[in-house]
Amino acid sequence: MSEKIGKHIAIYGKGGIGKSTTTSNISAALAESGYRVIQIGCDPKSDSTTILRGGNDLPTVLDTLREQSRVRLDDISAIGFGGVLCIEAGGPVPGVGCAGRGINAAVEQLQDLKVFEEFKPDFVLYDVLGDVVCGGFAVPIRDGLADRAFVVTSSDFMAVFAANNLFKAVTKYAPSGGARLGGIIANSILAPYATSLIDDFADRTGSRVIGYVPRSLTVAQSELYGKTVIEAVPQSEQAQVYRDLAKFIVEDEEAIIPRPLNGPELKKWAREWGDKIFEVEAGVVHEMASI
Amino acid sequence: MSHHIEDSRNSCALHGALQVYEAIEGVVPVIHSTSGCGVQHYLGGTRLSGGNAPFGSAPVSSTNIREKHVVFGGGSRLREQLKNSVKVVQGDLYAIVTGCSIEMVGDDVPAMAKEGLDQDWPVVYANTPGFRGDVHQGYQLAVRALIEQLPDIWKGASPAPAGLVNIWGIIPNQDPFWRGNLRELGRLLEAIGLVPNLLLGDGQDVESWKKVPGAAFNLAVSSWGELPARLLEERYGTPFISLAGLPVGTAAADLLYQLTGELGLDQPRIDAVIAREEARLSHQFARLADTYYRTGFQREFALIGESAQVVGIxxxxxxxxxxxxxxxxxxxNPPDPVQKALVTRLNPIVPGYETDIIFSEDRAGIGASVRDSGAGIVLGSSLEQEAAEELGVPFLAVSFPLADRIVLDRGYAGYRGATALLEDLGSVILSDSYHQVV
Known part of the structure; x- marks a missing residue:
């Protein structure tokens, strides 16, 4: 591979956790600060960049592979808010084919098209489907494609489970030149215990939380208008949260190899938190605790 | 501990399945895999089995899938290929075999086969990626597909003649003498009043397979044939016997007596058949006696081949x-319990004489063992010829790959196979002896 142009960042997380929204808002915030940004959606649903480009259709990279026509960068990309170059890898319909191989093929296609050489980005953000379900979805963190990986998680156990799986993948690939972990983005923070739970998971795994995104009506409203919060409500507190995240990613380049929990450890950890949350909800007062 | 295997003689499951379907007249195999699987089958399989490769290398229908089929699924490519195959090649049965990439992706091949059936095309499918096993598992997967799927296609079995015996366990080309071996087994079964169903080889077609469920008995002549025999026992209650190896020479008498017992056949008739065959073989031994002693037939031998051949020969x-x-x-590479049974059976064959028994598919390791053995004659595949030459002893090619012999009708099973073996083995010993004198 030729010399890497720009900083490449992969953002993972369980499906439906708000990965694409978070990534798009970070892209928008980076663009707003004057950086040249490419956002690549690595998900067969092909909706990673929707809110950056007003909800318009965008042919995916793999659509062009299917048609086998000669393809130009213009055909598979669109300029979105703030000049962000939006690309969707695409993939098969659910239940057919191999989406993992699709990610691989799409990334190769982008390299053939010399996207990075032509656009000269400061930042490239890969928004990767859900859990690391197979080798194909680990492509962005393998082979030195991305420098850093971030994981978006809520305080739901399955989201933390997916984050832990990403840590396993990072641990596997980082020693041979794969991406390291930049940190955890805590999303949809609503319950009082959520912050503590995610902080505790970060502690246990030797990682860190780089920002807390509260659950917000502003995000939902902006999405309904096909926009990022940065674009739709730039003065909001929520927009500032995303700007802070973007600033952190720009300024703090620390990246580590985490220590994922094994199966029994993760289950034990979850049970302990289950007990704690029950006690909080039930108002249990431990001996001496009220003094 | 890991070790490398040099020049394995066991090809992949896809090839094993192809070897079955290509051996049935009227069956059109359709490979659903990347390009190269069919060619490799020709280069590494059929071309190295007694000069019986199909004319024109690999005339087999294939979907030759590309990356887009891996990403988006190859179902539509298979649909197209099946349709084209039906148009171009007239067949009694179209048999889809699948390769590794397509099984990793999880293409719904049964659905594609059903689409064919809905259009009144006779289509079966076997999921045969190489990671499911080697050529032997491929044989089993292919025959299993026929046993399980054909009755639905043809709405029940065809009437089978009384005393029909299906023969299992001989893998076309993997046994270079498969045609001759099947024919001799068929001849012996006929001689005792049974009707052999050879299933594979010259003249065998889908009609033979329609009769499979109605057979009176199933005979497996290698451990690989036990699976179809068991399957038929489960489905139709058909009894079976499973032999560890080909019955060569007098061992054929044991088989015939066993069948007599199982099927309640006419004992005097069987006695007469065996007496006739044994007399002929004994007469041949007698005629060979002078050469036997003059050239020193009795010597130590190394034998390399499939379990059925090693046991039989x-x-x-x-x-x-x-x-x-x-x-x-x-x-x-038979499963562990079969290996244990083989060791128990083969050691000792000769009481008081120590035999080394090795399970290996590694050319280098086998060659070293042959060289170390100090044997006075080597019987094996073409891969062992070099080791035999280094030992300076006669060599007879009897197992796959068989690159320098033409095998059209020859077999080593049964009484006639024993005669053929005497001729071939005797010839290499006599030739060696003659050239040493000259």
Whole structure:
């Protein structure tokens, strides 16, 4: 591979956790600060960049592979808010084919098209489907494609489970030149215990939380208008949260190899938190605790 | 501990399945895999099995899938290929076999086969990626597909003649003498009043397979044939016997007596058949006696081949011809319980004489064992010829790959196979002896 142009960042997380929204808002915030940004959606649903480009259709990279026509960068990309170059890898319909191989093929296609050489980005953000379900979805963190990986998680156990799986993948690939972990983005923070739970998971795994995104009506409203919060409500507190995240990613380049929990450890950890949350909800007062 | 395997003689499951379907007249195989699987089958399989490769290399229908089929699924490509195959090649049955990439992706091949059936095309499918096993598992997967799917296609079985016996366990090309072996087994079954269903080879077509469920008995002549025999026992209650190896020479008498017992056949008739065959073989032994002693037939031998061949040929050479089994190498990688049973059976073949028994498919390791054995004659595949030459002893090619012999009708099973073996083995010993004198 030729010399890497720009900083490449992969953002993972369980499906439906708000990965694409978070990534798009970070892209928008980076663009707003004057950086040249490419956002690549690595998900067969092909909706990673929707809110950056007003909800318009965008042919995916793999659509062009299917048609086998000669393809130009213009055909598979669109300029979105703030000049962000939006690309969707695409993939098969659910239940057919191999989406993992699709990610691989799409990334190769982008390299053939010399996207990075032509656009000269400061930042490239890969928004990767859900859990690391197979080798194909680990492509962005393998082979030195991305420098850093971030994981978006809520305080739901399955989201933390997916984050832990990403840590396993990072641990596997980082020693041979794969991406390291930049940190955890805590999303949809609503319950009082959520912050503590995610902080505790970060502690246990030797990682860190780089920002807390509260659950917000502003995000939902902006999405309904096909926009990022940065674009739709730039003065909001929520927009500032995303700007802070973007600033952190720009300024703090620390990246580590985490220590994922094994199966029994993760289950034990979850049970302990289950007990704690029950006690909080039930108002249990431990001996001496009220003094 | 890991070790490398040099020049394995066991190809992949896809090839094993192709070898079955290509051996049935009227069956059109359709490979659903990347390009190269069919060519490799020709280069590494059929071309190295007694000069019987199909004319024009690999005339087999294939979907030759590309990356887009991996990403988006190859179902539509298979649909197209099946449709085109039906248009271009007239067949009684179209058999889809699948390769590795397509099974990793999880293409819904049964649905594609059903689409074909809905259009009244006779289509079966076998999921045969290489990671499911080697050529032997491929044989099993292919025959299993026929046993399980054909009755639905043809709405029940065809009437089978009384005394029909299906023969299982001989893998076309993997046994280079498969045609001759099947034919001789068929001849012996006919002689005792049974009707052999050879299923594969010259003249065998889908009609033979329609009769499979109605057979009176199933005969497996290698451990690989036990699976279809068991399957038929489960489905139709058909009894079976499973042999560890080909019955060569007098071992054929044991088989015929066993069948007599199982099927309640006419004992005097069987006695007469066996007496006739044994008399002929004994007469041939007698005619060979001068050469036997003059050239020193009785010597230590190394035998390399599939378990069925090693058992059949090895026991004949040791028990009937008086040779000493120094080294037996079994190359078809049978499952552990079968390996244990083989060791128990083969050691000792000759009481008081130590035989080395090795399970290996590694050319280098086998070659070293042959060289170390100090055997006075080597029987094996073309891969062992070099080791035999280094030992400076006669060599007879009897197992796959068989690159420098033409095999059209020859077999080593049964009584006639024993005669053929005497001729071939005797010829290489006599030739060696003659050239040493000259």
């Amino acid at each position: 090895g026991e004949f050479l040791a028990k009937s011809l008086g040779l000493l089994p120094r080294l037996l190498v079994i190359t078809d």
